[in-house]
Amino acid sequence: MKVSLWAMAERLEGLRSRLLVLLLRMHGMRIGARCRLERVRVRYPELIEIGQGNALTSGCWLWPSKPAPGAGPIIRIGEYNYFNRDVMIDACGRIEIGDHNMFGPGVYITDSNHNMELGRRVTESGMSVGYVSIGNSCWVGARAIILKDVALGNECVVAAGAVVTRSFPAGSIIGGVPAVLLKRR
Helix, strand or coil: CCHHHHHHHHHHHHHHHHHHHHHHHHHHCEEECCCEEEECCCCCCCHHEECCCCCCCCCCCEEECCCCCEEEEEEEEEEEECCCCCCCCEECCEECCCCCCCCCCCCCCCCCCCCCCCCCCCCCCEECCCCCECCCEECCCCCCCCCCCECCCCCCCCCCEECCCCEECCCCCEEECCCEEECCC
């Protein structure tokens, strides 16, 4: 039986994913069955909870900040989501993502921003921390940015390159900088 180089590379990547999942579980991350993590960067795995059947492709970051002891997971991801290359989830407060969502390459999701106090350096001004909530069956296009205190209802579509600064109800199709409602599904 002849095995192509491509097939061998895929098997090796699958093995690497299974080993990474095992290692992250050993460090306290709750990961459901049949998840695939391809070259994903993770900080504080004990603060992350991922349901079953998720795929995080090469270059994704799960980046929670260390909260007070006993705070529990601050990044929660439901089931059967697909995160394309270079998605970053940057959490200081809480980011929750539902089920069956798709995220395009380079999507950035954050629940905080830097304060700018007059007469002080930005590095001395602290952070403003909030939340992000994304419902079920949403599609977030390439290079979209979802900022602090945003809740997206089920079945929302976020256009590529959009900057989402406010919440939108279920079935919204949004785009632009800042994102506005383009139409309802």
